[in-house]
Amino acid sequence: MSDLARLKTGEKGRITAIGALGPMKRRLMDMGVLVGETVQVVKVAPLGDPIEIRVKSYSLSLRKQEATQIAVEILK
Amino acid sequence: MSVSAQARNTEEPAGSAPDLKVVPSRPIVVAVAGNPNAGKSTLINAIAGSRLHVGNWPGVTVEKKEAGFVFEGRPVRLVDLPGTYSLSPYSQEEIVARDYLVSARPDLILNVVDATNLERNLYLSVQLLELGIPLVMALNIFDEVEAKGYRIDMLTIEKQLGVRVVPTAATRKSGLDDLMREILATADNAGARIPRMPDYGPETGAALESALEVLREIHPALLARYPEQWLSLKLLERDPDVLKATNLPPQGRFGEISAEVERAKGADMETLMAESRYRLVAGLTREVLKTPDVRKADITEKIDRIVLNRFLGIPIFLAAMWLMFKLTFDVSSPFADWMDAMTAGPFQRWSAAILGAVGAPDWTLSLVNDGIIAGVGFVLVFVPVIFAMMFFITFLEGSGYMARAAFVMDRAMHAIGLHGKSFIPMLLSFGCNVPGIYATRTLENPRDKALTALLLPMMSCGARLPVYVLFAGIFFAEHSGTVIWSLYVMGIALAMVMGMVFKRTLFRGEAPMFIMELPPYRMPSMRSLCLHTWEKGKHFLIKAGTYILAVSVFVWFLLNLPWGVTHKQDSYLGRTGQATAPVFAPLGFGNWEAASSLLTGVIAKEIVVGTMGEIYAPGRAEEASDEPVPSLSEDLAGIAVGFGEAIRGAAHNVVSTFGVSSLAAQDEEPANSPLKTAVGGAFSPLSAYAFMAFVLLYMPCVVVAIAMRQEFGGWKWFGVAFAYQTALAWGVALLIYQAGSLLGLGG
Numbered sequence: 001m002s003d004l005a006r007l008k009t010g011e012k013g014r015i016t017a018i019g020a021l022g023p024m025k026r027r028l029m030d031m032g033v034l035v036g037e038t039v040q041v042v043k044v045a046p047l048g049d050p051i052e053i054r055v056k057s058y059s060l061s062l063r064k065q066e067a068t069q070i071a072v073e074i075l076k
Numbered sequence: 077m078s079v080s081a082q083a084r085n086t087e088e089p090a091g092s093a094p095d096l097k098v099v100p101s102r103p104i105v106v107a108v109a110g111n112p113n114a115g116k117s118t119l120i121n122a123i124a125g126s127r128l129h130v131g132n133w134p135g136v137t138v139e140k141k142e143a144g145f146v147f148e149g150r151p152v153r154l155v156d157l158p159g160t161y162s163l164s165p166y167s168q169e170e171i172v173a174r175d176y177l178v179s180a181r182p183d184l185i186l187n188v189v190d191a192t193n194l195e196r197n198l199y200l201s202v203q204l205l206e207l208g209i210p211l212v213m214a215l216n217i218f219d220e221v222e223a224k225g226y227r228i229d230m231l232t233i234e235k236q237l238g239v240r241v242v243p244t245a246a247t248r249k250s251g252l253d254d255l256m257r258e259i260l261a262t263a264d265n266a267g268a269r270i271p272r273m274p275d276y277g278p279e280t281g282a283a284l285e286s287a288l289e290v291l292r293e294i295h296p297a298l299l300a301r302y303p304e305q306w307l308s309l310k311l312l313e314r315d316p317d318v319l320k321a322t323n324l325p326p327q328g329r330f331g332e333i334s335a336e337v338e339r340a341k342g343a344d345m346e347t348l349m350a351e352s353r354y355r356l357v358a359g360l361t362r363e364v365l366k367t368p369d370v371r372k373a374d375i376t377e378k379i380d381r382i383v384l385n386r387f388l389g390i391p392i393f394l395a396a397m398w399l400m401f402k403l404t405f406d407v408s409s410p411f412a413d414w415m416d417a418m419t420a421g422p423f424q425r426w427s428a429a430i431l432g433a434v435g436a437p438d439w440t441l442s443l444v445n446d447g448i449i450a451g452v453g454f455v456l457v458f459v460p461v462i463f464a465m466m467f468f469i470t471f472l473e474g475s476g477y478m479a480r481a482a483f484v485m486d487r488a489m490h491a492i493g494l495h496g497k498s499f500i501p502m503l504l505s506f507g508c509n510v511p512g513i514y515a516t517r518t519l520e521n522p523r524d525k526a527l528t529a530l531l532l533p534m535m536s537c538g539a540r541l542p543v544y545v546l547f548a549g550i551f552f553a554e555h556s557g558t559v560i561w562s563l564y565v566m567g568i569a570l571a572m573v574m575g576m577v578f579k580r581t582l583f584r585g586e587a588p589m590f591i592m593e594l595p596p597y598r599m600p601s602m603r604s605l606c607l608h609t610w611e612k613g614k615h616f617l618i619k620a621g622t623y624i625l626a627v628s629v630f631v632w633f634l635l636n637l638p639w640g641v642t643h644k645q646d647s648y649l650g651r652t653g654q655a656t657a658p659v660f661a662p663l664g665f666g667n668w669e670a671a672s673s674l675l676t677g678v679i680a681k682e683i684v685v686g687t688m689g690e691i692y693a694p695g696r697a698e699e700a701s702d703e704p705v706p707s708l709s710e711d712l713a714g715i716a717v718g719f720g721e722a723i724r725g726a727a728h729n730v731v732s733t734f735g736v737s738s739l740a741a742q743d744e745e746p747a748n749s750p751l752k753t754a755v756g757g758a759f760s761p762l763s764a765y766a767f768m769a770f771v772l773l774y775m776p777c778v779v780v781a782i783a784m785r786q787e788f789g790g791w792k793w794f795g796v797a798f799a800y801q802t803a804l805a806w807g808v809a810l811l812i813y814q815a816g817s818l819l820g821l822g823g
Binding site: 061 | 590
């Protein structure tokens with residue numbers, strides 16, 4: 001078990017739980033970040049944060065701090 | 077791709093909506109809804125063109141666009157809803173969109189869908205269907221779908237969702253007539269085309285049915301006010317806004333129904349609903365979307381490999397920002413100079429000629445020229461820079477680079493509590509704070525937007541430079557460059573400090589977010605860019621222009637009342653200067669001249685120099701001119717030639733972006749001018765530095781105030797900026813002067 005912030009560039013994971021609450025959880029849901037969804041880390045910003053992920057075949061960026069609240073299991 | 081749409085039109089029985097034909101004057105109201113980046117604006121621009129009317133939604137500063145026109149003899153009114161990803165009540169945009177759909181009940185919804193990103197876009201579509209309003213779906217950006225080799229089975233979407241689907245490509249204006257015809261056909265058959273609630277599975281269906289029964293039994297009045305299926309669903313979701321509007325408790329009968337489902341499923345109703353919607357949408361997408369087996373890296377990925385590269389990302393970003401800054405201010409400045417010359421020269425001469433001819437008293441000439449025309453001129457010089465800024469910001473947003481800029485800069489900006497997108501307003505503020513304030517509209521989150529607007533007046537704008545140039549030139553001759561540089565750094569450093577302070581005080585507890593789509597790169601259409609720029613520029617011209625003009629006239633009265641005042645010292649302004657001077661005494665410049673200059677500097681900070689000129693060296697401005705007065709035709713010719721020169725100047729500046737020019741600081745005082753001598757006597761180097769720091773920091777100018785009011789729909793944030801900046805300016809100037817005096821730098 002890991003969280004999204006710990007995935008390396010190129011790694012894929014399946015979301016197992018979302019720890020965020022309130023507006024952030026809702027926003028993640030609206031953007032398609034849900035339990036069971038497969039996500040891939042595409043890029044890390046030049047300064048090390050935020051990260052770009054691919055979900056539902058589009059690109060989404062979020063801060064690592066936000067990504068730590070998304071639990072994932074790494075997919076090989 | 078228009079065949080199916082036309083074939084369907086013939087299916088409709090002709091004349092099935094007699095009531096609409098009897099009263100053709102009632103327009104069909106179409107609410108346009110869609111995700112951000114789905115090409116909604118471009119589509120509306122392509123349909124309605126210049127008939128667009130831009131305003132704000134009542135009570136909020138979310139932009140509202142409307143267009144009324146006649147299509148094939150039928151009046152239509154398009155109402156553009158803010159671009160949203162969802163209809164949840166968590167952002168201003170979503171609340172505005174939802175409230176409009178629920179309470180104004182448009183005849184139908186035009187749902188603009190980015191066909192290249194079907195799944196996430198359909199998530200909003202199913203929420204729109206929950207409202208029970210007839211819906212026509214535009215599968216927009218369809219040209220890219222075809223180019224990518226995707227195939228979309230539109231008939232299945234139509235069948236499964238019970239809506240009509242029309243493929244469009246707004247940037248190429250294709251499919252628009254089909255779309256409009258489908259809208260008319262749907263409006264005419266509205267009764268037969270009310271969509272049913274999307275099928276979210278048996279449990280949800282059963283819960284909805286129970287909720288609806290309770291509503292029918294106990295709250296029949298509510299059913300008349302809201303779409304019934306939607307209301308049941310929102311009550312089950314415990315939607316805070318709906319509960320508040322209906323005065324129902326979150327527990328109660330509906331809470332019980334939800335709790336039962338939640339126990340069975342092990343998640344809260346809101347999450348369950350989101351999952352149900354996505355399940356439906358994912359299933360539908362799988363069924364209708366066929367993508368090529370071999371996926372090639374698309375253009376967006378290729379560009380991002382370079383633009384977001386670990387080593388190249390920041391240099392490319394900085395180069396892009398530098399280019400935008402130079403273009404914004406260099407392209408606009410020749411036009412600003414032209415407008416300035418036009419109002420200062422011909423306009424004032426004409427008004428003098430007209431007023432002289434009708435025998436008006438002298439003071440009216442002064443009011444018209446120094447109050448009104450000067451005020452108009454003051455508004456006009458801002459117009460080019462606002463237009464240029466809007467153009468580039470719109471381009472950055474439309475092309476998709478804005479999101480990348482935020483992505484690259486977020487780490488640095490987040491350190492002081494800001495958002496990656498705050499960088500651009502901050503940067504523009506070094507040229508002029510006014511476009512900076514308007515550029516904050518690119519920030520979606522009200523918290524980030526307010527904080528950015530509060531901090532950006534600390535970026536030393538071009539209008540403050542003439543003050544520094546004058547004072548540093550007099551007191552720090554050899555080191556004037558270093559002194560001016562130190563003021564810029566002081567502004568940035570204090571902005572960082574204040575950012576930390578605000579983060580922990582005014583904005584404490586508000587969770588900032590950076591969950592943002594990185595949309596595909598797209599070339600915005602020139603037409604859409606120009607229309608958008610024009611709308612924004614026009615908005616500024618009318619709204620801000622009125623205020624600025626009023627302030628300019630007001631200041632004229634301050635300077636010229638009471639009647640017959642001959643010395644500036646005796647005018648209301650001078651008296652106010654005398655009264656406030658003691659406040660500045662501990663800062664080292666407690667004389668009425670400095671105080672009066674600071675007061676007029678509130679209009680624009682470069683006016684500090686102008687007022688000082690008038691006070692310290694009166695008469696200089698009214699030097700008699702021996703040149704012959706140009707005739708009307710010469711003036712008109714001059715204006716035309718000037719415009720031509722402005723175009724040439726702008727072109728020249730684009731080519732030689734190294735050319736140094738800025739909004740202000742063009743006319744330098746000659747050495748040993750009376751003004752320099754007078755200022756040299758009135759200040760010491762230490763008090764001069766304290767004065768410059770004060771000018772840097774004290775309240776933002778009137779135009780910034782008006783821009784803030786316009787962007788935030790009230791004076792609140794300007795009030796905060798005014799209070800903290802003036803206090804900070806006083807404190808910092810005090811510290812500089814007193815500490816400097818203690819260290820023996822006072823002489």
